[in-house]
Amino acid sequence: MDDSTATYAQSGVDTDGEERGMQKLGAWVTKSFGLRPDLGRPVLPLGHYANVIALGDTLGLALSTDGVGTKIFIAEMMDRYDTIGIDCVAMNVNDLICIGAEPLAMLDYVAVQVPHERLLDELGKGLYRACELAHITVPGGEVAQVREMIKGTRDGWSFDLVGAAVGIVDLNRIITGKACKPGDVMIGIASTGIHSNGYTLARKVFFDQAGLDVHSHVPELGRRLGDELLEPTGIYVREAVSMLQSGLPVAGLVHVTSDGMTNLLRLEAEVGFDIECMPEPQPIFGLLQDKGGITAAEMHEVFNMGVGFCVVADAASESEILEHARADGKEAWVLGHVVRGPREVHLRSAGLVGRGNHFETV
Amino acid sequence: MDDSTATYAQSGVDTDGEERGMQKLGAWVTKSFGLRPDLGRPVLPLGHYANVIALGDTLGLALSTDGVGTKIFIAEMMDRYDTIGIDCVAMNVNDLICIGAEPLAMLDYVAVQVPHERLLDELGKGLYRACELAHITVPGGEVAQVREMIKGTRDGWSFDLVGAAVGIVDLNRIITGKACKPGDVMIGIASTGIHSNGYTLARKVFFDQAGLDVHSHVPELGRRLGDELLEPTGIYVREAVSMLQSGLPVAGLVHVTSDGMTNLLRLEAEVGFDIECMPEPQPIFGLLQDKGGITAAEMHEVFNMGVGFCVVADAASESEILEHARADGKEAWVLGHVVRGPREVHLRSAGLVGRGNHFETV
Numbered sequence: 016m017d018d019s020t021a022t023y024a025q026s027g028v029d030t031d032g033e034e035r036g037m038q039k040l041g042a043w044v045t046k047s048f049g050l051r052p053d054l055g056r057p058v059l060p061l062g063h064y065a066n067v068i069a070l071g072d073t074l075g076l077a078l079s080t081d082g083v084g085t086k087i088f089i090a091e092m093m094d095r096y097d098t099i100g101i102d103c104v105a106m107n108v109n110d111l112i113c114i115g116a117e118p119l120a121m122l123d124y125v126a127v128q129v130p131h132e133r134l135l136d137e138l139g140k141g142l143y144r145a146c147e148l149a150h151i152t153v154p155g156g157e158v159a160q161v162r163e164m165i166k167g168t169r170d171g172w173s174f175d176l177v178g179a180a181v182g183i184v185d186l187n188r189i190i191t192g193k194a195c196k197p198g199d200v201m202i203g204i205a206s207t208g209i210h211s212n213g214y215t216l217a218r219k220v221f222f223d224q225a226g227l228d229v230h231s232h233v234p235e236l237g238r239r240l241g242d243e244l245l246e247p248t249g250i251y252v253r254e255a256v257s258m259l260q261s262g263l264p265v266a267g268l269v270h271v272t273s274d275g276m277t278n279l280l281r282l283e284a285e286v287g288f289d290i291e292c293m294p295e296p297q298p299i300f301g302l303l304q305d306k307g308g309i310t311a312a313e314m315h316e317v318f319n320m321g322v323g324f325c326v327v328a329d330a331a332s333e334s335e336i337l338e339h340a341r342a343d344g345k346e347a348w349v350l351g352h353v354v355r356g357p358r359e360v361h362l363r364s365a366g367l368v369g370r371g372n373h374f375e376t377v
Numbered sequence: 378m379d380d381s382t383a384t385y386a387q388s389g390v391d392t393d394g395e396e397r398g399m400q401k402l403g404a405w406v407t408k409s410f411g412l413r414p415d416l417g418r419p420v421l422p423l424g425h426y427a428n429v430i431a432l433g434d435t436l437g438l439a440l441s442t443d444g445v446g447t448k449i450f451i452a453e454m455m456d457r458y459d460t461i462g463i464d465c466v467a468m469n470v471n472d473l474i475c476i477g478a479e480p481l482a483m484l485d486y487v488a489v490q491v492p493h494e495r496l497l498d499e500l501g502k503g504l505y506r507a508c509e510l511a512h513i514t515v516p517g518g519e520v521a522q523v524r525e526m527i528k529g530t531r532d533g534w535s536f537d538l539v540g541a542a543v544g545i546v547d548l549n550r551i552i553t554g555k556a557c558k559p560g561d562v563m564i565g566i567a568s569t570g571i572h573s574n575g576y577t578l579a580r581k582v583f584f585d586q587a588g589l590d591v592h593s594h595v596p597e598l599g600r601r602l603g604d605e606l607l608e609p610t611g612i613y614v615r616e617a618v619s620m621l622q623s624g625l626p627v628a629g630l631v632h633v634t635s636d637g638m639t640n641l642l643r644l645e646a647e648v649g650f651d652i653e654c655m656p657e658p659q660p661i662f663g664l665l666q667d668k669g670g671i672t673a674a675e676m677h678e679v680f681n682m683g684v685g686f687c688v689v690a691d692a693a694s695e696s697e698i699l700e701h702a703r704a705d706g707k708e709a710w711v712l713g714h715v716v717r718g719p720r721e722v723h724l725r726s727a728g729l730v731g732r733g734n735h736f737e738t739v
Contacts, residue, residue: 036492037520043501044485044515047508054545055481057516066516068482070545076438080484080519080541085526119417120430122442123406124486124539130398139405146409153406154419154428157442157539158399163577164447164537166528175526177486177519179442179541183416183432215525 026219058186062281064113064270065182067189075186077116081106082177085214086244091169092229093241096134099176100141101148102211105248107180108149109270109324112255115190116182118149123156126175128165130158134172141247149252151180188259192282192327194266199353200330201279201288202337205346206323208299210248212273213317217244220307235298243299249345251324258326258339265336267327271319274372279325279360284353288360291351296321311365312374327353388581420548424643426475426632427544429551437548439478443468444539447576448606453531454591455603458496461538462503463510464573467610469542470511471632471686474617477552478544480511485518488527488537492520496534503609511614513542550621554644554689556628561715562692563641563650564699567708568685570661572610574635575679579606582669597660605661611707613686620688620701627698629689633681636734641687641722646715650722653713658683673727674736689715 041061048057051068058067058075065079083102090099100123108118123142127134135158142153167173209217221227221240229241236243251270258265267282279288300321304314314320328336333349340347354361360369367374403423410419413430420429420437427441445464452461462485470480485504489496497520504515529535571579583589583602591603598605613632620627629644641650662683666676676682690698695711702709713725722731729736 036489036494036497039494039498040487040501040518040520043498043505044518047505047514048516050508050512051481051514055514057482057514059516061517068514068516068543070432070436070438074432074436076432076543078482078484078516078543080486080517082486082488082519082521082523084521084523087526119413120419120440122440122541124442124444124541125402126444126537126539127398132398132401135398136401136405139402143405143409146412150412152409152413152417152419152430154410154421154430154440155423155442156402156406157444158402159444159446161444161446161537164449164527164529164535167526173526175488175523175537177488177539179484179486181430181438181440181543 026216058189059191063191064110065116067114067184069186073186075184075189077111077114077182077184079107079110080177080179081110082175083211085218086211087174087176088168088218089229089241089244091167091172093245094169095245096137097140098245098247100138101145101247103176103178104142104145104149105250106211107178108151108250108252111180111182112252113268113270114184115188115259116184117256118151118180118182118252120152120154121178121180123153124177125156126159126161126165128162128173129171130160131172134174138176145250148250190265190268192267193284195282195284195286195327195353197286197353197355198330199266199327200333201290201350201352202326202340203294203322203348203350204251204254204324204340206319206321207249208243208246208297209318210323216317217303220303225306233302235302249323253343254340257342258336261339263332263335264329265326266329269325271323271325273317275315275318275320276360276362277316277369277372277374280358282327285356285358287354287356287358289351289354290360290362293350293362293364294321294348312367312376315362315365315367315374316372322350325350388578420551421553425553426472427478429476429546431548435548437546437551439473439476439544439546441469441472442539442541443472444537445573447580448573449536449538450530450580451591451603451606453529453534455607456531457607458499459502460607460609462500463507463609465538465540466504466507466511467612468573469540470513470612470614473542473544474614475630475632476546477550477621478546479618480513480542480544480614482514482516483540483542485515486539488521488523490524490527490535491533492522493534496536500538507612510612552627552630554629555646557644557646557648557689557715559648559715559717560692561628561689562695563652563712563714564688564702565656565684565710565712566613566616566686566702568681568683569611570605570608570659571680572685578679579665582665587668597664611685615705616702619704620698623701625694625697626691627688628691631687633685633687635679637677637680637682638722638724639678639731639734639736642720644689647718647720649716649718649720651713651716652722652724655712655724655726656683656710674729674738677724677727677729678734678736684712687712
């Protein structure tokens with residue numbers, strides 16, 4: 016590979032190695048499923064955005080956990096901590112809604128070097144704002160003071176922030192994607208920027224290669240780089256819950272995280288996804304690609320490229336889905352349609368095809 | 378304070394500072410409670426071992442989250458990772474049962490420097506073993522590869538491990554301690570050693586002051602220091618759930634974590650706790666006190682001193698509670714009785730009185 020290009024693997028996140036370790040851990044975790052054959056029985060295999068455990072004949076509890084990753088470093092560099100809680104909630108509730116659940120609550124875990132009052136106050140402020148947006152509560156949490164375990168970019172102020180969210184779903188209405196069928200429409204809802212994924216690569220490109228820092232004013236962005244990189248992850252709860260509660264024929268829901276649009280392949284159906292047209296991505300993506308000399312394939316593999324969430328539904332409901340998708344003020348577009356298998360994502364505008372979690376040039 | 382003694386604050390865990398930051402974060406979290414007045418409503422104030430959200434007229438979902446802290450460093454030093462998952466489950470489910478819940482599931486979050494197959498395999502093995510002991514499943518989890526955020530004692534193998542557990546409880550049968558009344562009996566169940574709290578102090582004493590390492594064979598322990606320090610935290614689910622399901626008049630349940638026996642004061646009642654007699658603690662505690670020149674007050678404030686879990690119940694049920702407490706093979710003892718307030722813990726054998734989360738010499 017060309018030395019002048021940055022790849023996600025080179026920048027320190029070994030996605031294939033993670034895959035192998037995950038399989039080992041996943042085997043133990045899956046074995047545990049059998050320990051609760053009745054009350055508490057896990058309903059889905061690993062690999063979905065969330066799992067569901069049975070609390071009754073029809074009541075399912077959806078569960079998901081996620082952290083914010085190295086977006087936290089941007090908060091440290093900016094010495095501003097009042098938005099990163101939004102990212103934490105977003106990453107968790109956006110996963111929960113993908114299986115058709117209504118989020119109810121999230122627990123937070125904060126590991127700090129030093130429990131500065133301002134740090135914890137600002138983290139709480141972001142969590143609360145996200146609770147309003149996602150219509151959930153934070154019923155409890157944990158602050159662990161583990162200075163020797165945490166590091167970052169601002170000594171004394173480094174931290175980790177992780178959430179674990181729960182929601183409810185009717186066991187007969189869990190969405191796994193298996194209802195997706197050729198002809199279904201794919202609708203995308205706008206992201207707010209790079210959300211909470213790909214920061215290892217983004218930091219390498221902007222800070223190491225391009226020599227910028229968070230305080231650099233970037234004309235293409237119209238603001239400081241750090242303000243752009245700290246833009247909170249979009250929360251798609253209102254849109255998804257309103258579609259589901261309206262009884263629309265939603266077949267698949269996809270939170271576009273790391274692996275980009277190949278996340279569509281997490282839907283269970285033996286179908287392909289033909290993306291005829293992607294919206295113009297925000298300027299941050301073009302800037303990243305230019306400064307890093309990153310291929311289109313890798314850009315689409317690592318970043319959301321402007322689309323934070325996807326809805327797959329019967330084409331007859333296209334206009335209603337679009338209406339719900341736009342009801343909270345976000346932009347939404349028809350991206351394309353479901354086609355017969357094989358299980359591939361065709362990104363026509365970019366000349367790419369995605370299999371597994373990789374994109375290749377056609 | 379005598380320079381020759383080690384205190385928990387000196388060893389790097391600022392419990393008072395943590396308290397102030399927690400209040401700031403706690404204010405935001407508590408404010409979020411109002412966002413769900415019906416479905417998902419948090420039932421308890423902060424400060425209990427777990428919170429409960431309402432899923433129906435009587436169905437409550439109990440939630441709790443906790444990490445393992447720097448006990449992880451012992452695992453790294455021993456290069457042995459197949460027990461630390463037990464600690465993670467134990468710390469979470471032992472909290473859940475304190476409010477009267479039956480644990481059902483735990484999500485795990487693992488932050489690693491490198492996702493080594495052996496590391497994740499061994500972590501999974503411990504989690505699975507604990508699932509058997511606690512009768513729960515791990516329906517999902519997250520492995521975050523964040524090399525730049527995590528540090529520890531074995532570069533490349535350092536990690537953080539956090540759990541978030543859920544269980545169910547009848548909203549009319551939540552245990553908060555408010556039913557505790559003078560005359561009630563306090564029964565203690567044996568810990569397995571220092572469990573998962575106080576490792577910052579323990580490491581300072583053994584490794585920095587005493588010059589030992591995890592491979593040092595310690596005659597008083599009859600094994601290597603690392604084997605003792607890695608002994609998994611006891612899990613009290615079977616005992617607690619069987620007491621509750623038998624309908625015994627349990628008034629309070631206390632997981633003895635950091636702050637030791639002052640955890641009794643987390644019970645809501647306006648009563649005192651008169652501990653007439655503590656069992657002989659395991660040799661590790663005496664060794665810690667000797668090597669560190671630690672006062673009795675601080676030992677009791679930081680460590681469980683041999684008692685990992687307490688049950689407060691009507692004295693008439695003493696023998697039945699003891700029977701359930703011993704049914705899983707652990708030792709259990711009558712420690713003392715509930716007395717009229719003020720809210721203090723009297724540790725007669727040690728000549729100490731505990732208020733808030735501190736012990737003082739009488």
